[in-house]
Amino acid sequence: MAARIVARWPDVVGEAVAAHCHPTRIEEGGILVVSADSTAWATQLAYLQGMLMDRLAVVCGPGVVRGVRIRTDDVKGRGRP
Numbered sequence: 112m113a114a115r116i117v118a119r120w121p122d123v124v125g126e127a128v129a130a131h132c133h134p135t136r137i138e139e140g141g142i143l144v145v146s147a148d149s150t151a152w153a154t155q156l157a158y159l160q161g162m163l164m165d166r167l168a169v170v171c172g173p174g175v176v177r178g179v180r181i182r183t184d185d186v187k188g189r190g191r192p
Contacts, residue, residue, distance in 0.1 A: 112137065112171055112175060113134070113136065113137050115170060115171060116134050116137070116143065116167070116170065116171065116176075117133075117134055119170045120133060120134055122166075122170070123163065123166045123167060123170055124156070124159065124163060124166075128152070128155065128156060128159070131147060131148045131149065131152040132145055132146065132147040132148070132152050132153070132156050132181075133145065133146055134146075135182075137176070138180070140177060140178075141174070141175060141176050141177035141178065142176075142177065142178045142179070142180055143167065143176045143178070143179050143180070144179075144180045144182065145179060145180070145181050145182070146182055146183070146184050147181060147182070147183050147184065148183075148184050149183060149184075150183050152183075153181045153182070153183045156179075156181050157181055160179055163179060164176065164178075164179065167179075
């Protein structure tokens with residue numbers, strides 16, 4: 112299932128968002144973990160969460176992904192160069 116999400120990710124979120132956010136794993140209970148390359152993109156994805164869940168239901172089937180957890184890979188925000 113994770114491979115299907117990764118393969119169809121640009122179809123799910125659009126090319127612009129896919130360039131900055133990517134699925135990393137599915138946790139127990141059907142929680143999809145998505146990494147964003149900045150807090151701004153994480154916020155954008157959070158705003159799109161309803162649409163994201165609808166599209167994931169189409170790609171994966173209803174109820175497979177039960178939630179989304181968004182994390183950021185923004186190293187600048189962590190005091191690193």
